[in-house]
Amino acid sequence: MDPIVSIRNVTKDYTLGKTVVSALRGVNLEVHKGDFISIAGPSGSGKTTLLNLIGCVDTATGGLVQVVGQSTGQLTERQLTDLRLHAIGFIFQSFNLVSVLSVFQNVEFPLLLQRKWTAAERRKRVDELLTQVGLQSHAKHRPNELSGGQRQRVAIARALVTQPQLVLADEPTANLDSVTGQNIIDLMKDLNKQQGTTFIFSTHDPKVMSHANAVVRIEDGQIKDRISAAEATLAVAAGH
Amino acid sequence: MLQLLLIAVRNLAQHRRRTLLLGGAIAGVTALLVMLQGMTTGIRSTLLESATTLSSGHVNVGGFFKVTAGQGAPVVTEFPKLVEIIRKEVPELDFVTERGRGWAKLIADDGSSVQLGLAGVDITRESGLKKTLKVTQGNLDDLAKPGSVLLFEKQATKLNVKVGDALTISAPAARGANNTVDVTVVAVARDIGFMSGFNCFLNGDSLRQLYQLKEDATGALHIYLKDIESTKVVQERLRKRLVELGYPVMDADPRAFWFKFEVVNREEWTGQKLDITNWEDEVSFVNWIITALDGLTYVLIFVLLIIIAVGVMNTLWIAIRERTREIGTLRAIGMQRRRVLLMFLVEALVLGLASTGVGAVISALLAMGLNAAQIPVVEAAQLITMSDTLSVRVTGGSILGAVVFVTTCTTLISLIPSFLAARMKPVTAMHHIG
Numbered sequence: 001m002d003p004i005v006s007i008r009n010v011t012k013d014y015t016l017g018k019t020v021v022s023a024l025r026g027v028n029l030e031v032h033k034g035d036f037i038s039i040a041g042p043s044g045s046g047k048t049t050l051l052n053l054i055g056c057v058d059t060a061t062g063g064l065v066q067v068v069g070q071s072t073g074q075l076t077e078r079q080l081t082d083l084r085l086h087a088i089g090f091i092f093q094s095f096n097l098v099s100v101l102s103v104f105q106n107v108e109f110p111l112l113l114q115r116k117w118t119a120a121e122r123r124k125r126v127d128e129l130l131t132q133v134g135l136q137s138h139a140k141h142r143p144n145e146l147s148g149g150q151r152q153r154v155a156i157a158r159a160l161v162t163q164p165q166l167v168l169a170d171e172p173t174a175n176l177d178s179v180t181g182q183n184i185i186d187l188m189k190d191l192n193k194q195q196g197t198t199f200i201f202s203t204h205d206p207k208v209m210s211h212a213n214a215v216v217r218i219e220d221g222q223i224k225d226r227i228s229a230a231e232a233t234l235a236v237a238a239g240h
Numbered sequence: 241m242l243q244l245l246l247i248a249v250r251n252l253a254q255h256r257r258r259t260l261l262l263g264g265a266i267a268g269v270t271a272l273l274v275m276l277q278g279m280t281t282g283i284r285s286t287l288l289e290s291a292t293t294l295s296s297g298h299v300n301v302g303g304f305f306k307v308t309a310g311q312g313a314p315v316v317t318e319f320p321k322l323v324e325i326i327r328k329e330v331p332e333l334d335f336v337t338e339r340g341r342g343w344a345k346l347i348a349d350d351g352s353s354v355q356l357g358l359a360g361v362d363i364t365r366e367s368g369l370k371k372t373l374k375v376t377q378g379n380l381d382d383l384a385k386p387g388s389v390l391l392f393e394k395q396a397t398k399l400n401v402k403v404g405d406a407l408t409i410s411a412p413a414a415r416g417a418n419n420t421v422d423v424t425v426v427a428v429a430r431d432i433g434f435m436s437g438f439n440c441f442l443n444g445d446s447l448r449q450l451y452q453l454k455e456d457a458t459g460a461l462h463i464y465l466k467d468i469e470s471t472k473v474v475q476e477r478l479r480k481r482l483v484e485l486g487y488p489v490m491d492a493d494p495r496a497f498w499f500k501f502e503v504v505n506r507e508e509w510t511g512q513k514l515d516i517t518n519w520e521d522e523v524s525f526v527n528w529i530i531t532a533l534d535g536l537t538y539v540l541i542f543v544l545l546i547i548i549a550v551g552v553m554n555t556l557w558i559a560i561r562e563r564t565r566e567i568g569t570l571r572a573i574g575m576q577r578r579r580v581l582l583m584f585l586v587e588a589l590v591l592g593l594a595s596t597g598v599g600a601v602i603s604a605l606l607a608m609g610l611n612a613a614q615i616p617v618v619e620a621a622q623l624i625t626m627s628d629t630l631s632v633r634v635t636g637g638s639i640l641g642a643v644v645f646v647t648t649c650t651t652l653i654s655l656i657p658s659f660l661a662a663r664m665k666p667v668t669a670m671h672h673i674g
């Protein structure tokens with residue numbers, strides 16, 4: 001089976017004035033459909049950079065990035081946006097909901113952007129998602145009336161409402177307390193199991209990592225190894 | 241997409257202070273624009289009405305009569321026949337009057353004198369004059385009496401006369417002699433801008449007497465049309481028709497008649513020639529004033545628009561800065577650049593429409609109030625306004641025009657910051673702090 005994400009020898013440099021920061025130095029990675037993968041690594045190791053490349057919100061300096069069968073380097077900005085809209089869901093560390101829209105409207109928004117759903121279809125789909133994340137009773141609330149965990153659940157519903165093949169989450173639990181974070185990961189895991197949606201998320205937290213099928217460890221812009229969740233937990237406990 | 245409208249409205253509502261401030265400015269500018277236009281339209285129409293009534297008509301059939309080649313007099317002979325032709329050929333006609341033309345010295349008993357243009361009138365036919373002249377002393381209808389004259393206030397003051405006082409009018413005649421006629425002041429009218437400075441109204445027969453003209457001679461025929469817009473058409477038709485009927489007609493020369501003596505006197509012909517002109521030729525200063533007023537209005541509009549532009553730009557900058565992360569997020573989840581642009585344009589459009597709408601209502605109320613209050617115009621300004629009270633002519637069309645114009649400008653100006661917002665890379669936008 002073809003991988004849903006395929007990264008070959010990818011480099012990413014940031015130029016800051018005269019200095020060049022190499023955030024990624026030759027990364028290779030394959031992610032398959034249904035994977036629930038954690039990207040782990042110290043701060044500054046390149047986790048966010050990698051997720052941005054996979055998410056088509058940024059382009060690589062070198063190498064090949066293929067997402068759902070498309071080489072992102074060859075796509076125009078419009079095509080990249082379309083790819084994001086139809087194939088990828090995003091969950092952000094700080095939720096990033098539209099503050100002037102209600103919970104319902106936030107979740108509905110990607111469907112509106114897709115312009116292929118009737119109002120009734122949208123309503124049905126959004127209600128389903130809100131039920132799944134346990135927020136059907138908060139549909140009319142504004143984001144600032146919700147707790148952090150609730151907001152992140154709205155964000156998850158928004159990411160999944162278009163039934164994307166791939167969901168990316170950059171430290172989705174970093175702004176939540178550990179119990180809430182745990183619940184969020186459980187929710188993501190459930191959705192992964194039920195619908196086979198592929199998840200790639202980054203985290204510092206060993207507890208969060210422990211749910212993953214595999215943990216990709218990244219250090220200094222390079223993939224160190226790809227290990228099981230149990231190994232990763234042990235490694236963190238051992239302190240390396 | 242309705243959601244963009246919702247986002248726009250809610251964002252505007254969320255930043256109430258900012259929205260009110262900018263919206264208030266836009267509303268103010270709209271109201272000002274409408275008022276400004278209303279005032280210039282008011283001035284323009286009173287100016288036109290006064291000028292055409294006092295000195296030209298809409299179409300003017302004047303001409304020169306020469307006994308010898310070098311002695312042109314601004315006279316039209318056998319005018320009743322011409323009036324008949326005009327009545328037949330001009331269905332657009334409102335009314336037609338004859339005016340004697342002259343230039344003479346008015347001398348009061350105490351010796352004070354002024355040089356003035358003379359307009360000889362048959363007051364029974366001058367329905368326009370009755371509307372335009374505001375008689376403060378005496379009675380306009382008394383101009384029907386032989387030997388009667390109407391002066392404007394300034395002229396009366398200068399001559400130190402009042403109604404009932406006698407004047408001698410002295411005009412140069414052939415061979416260096418002077419003809420005179422004795423008249424009585426029967427009415428004094430309020431000054432009408434500078435137009436009242438150079439003319440007074442004299443009983444038509446007295447003017448004929450002064451210049452020893454026949455009964456059926458006058459200076460010019462003033463043709464007033466139902467709609468001033470048909471001036472050019474009527475002028476052309478009359479010119480053609482009169483030529484066909486065998487009248488000698490002078491070549492078109494868009495100048496007032498008193499500029500033409502020199503040319504006419506240099507030409508060889510004697511007898512009668514007609515000159516068919518329009519108000520733009522005879523009272524060209526009206527057009528200068530209107531052009532100047534328009535120019536002034538444009539300058540003011542330009543300044544006002546700059547104020548709006550700076551305000552809109554600035555506010556939108558701030559709004560976009562604050563919402564950079566939101567833009568990044570929306571771009572990340574699949575919103576195209578064009579949509580982002582549209583989102584901010586809609587916001588500017590909503591703000592523009594709402595504010596200009598408020599401005600339109602304010603201006604309409606203000607105009608009604610000002611007109612009802614009959615605010616007097618300072619004397620210096622009366623030179624231009626030609627009216628002693630402020631009149632603001634606000635029409636539905638001018639209000640709509642201002643609303644559309646200001647809204648369009650607001651939206652166009654917001655294109656620049658909106659475009660920059662839409663162009664941001666999603667990552668850069670998302671990582672924006674603030």
Ligand SMILES: Nc1ncnc2c1ncn2[C@@H]1O[C@H](COP(=O)(O)OP(=O)(O)OP(=O)(O)O)[C@@H](O)[C@H]1O
Nearest residue numbers: 014015016021023042043044045046047048049050
């Ligand atoms: N926009 C940028 N401009 C310049 N350098 C950047 C930029 N973004 C990231 N970097 C650099 O690239 C490297 C990788 O950063 P990245 O954000 O991917 O790390 P990370 O693993 O996500 O870190 P953290 O755990 O703190 O989120 C770092 O050295 C960082 O300083």
Ligand SMILES: [Mg+2]
Nearest residue numbers: 047048049170
């Ligand atoms: Mg990061």
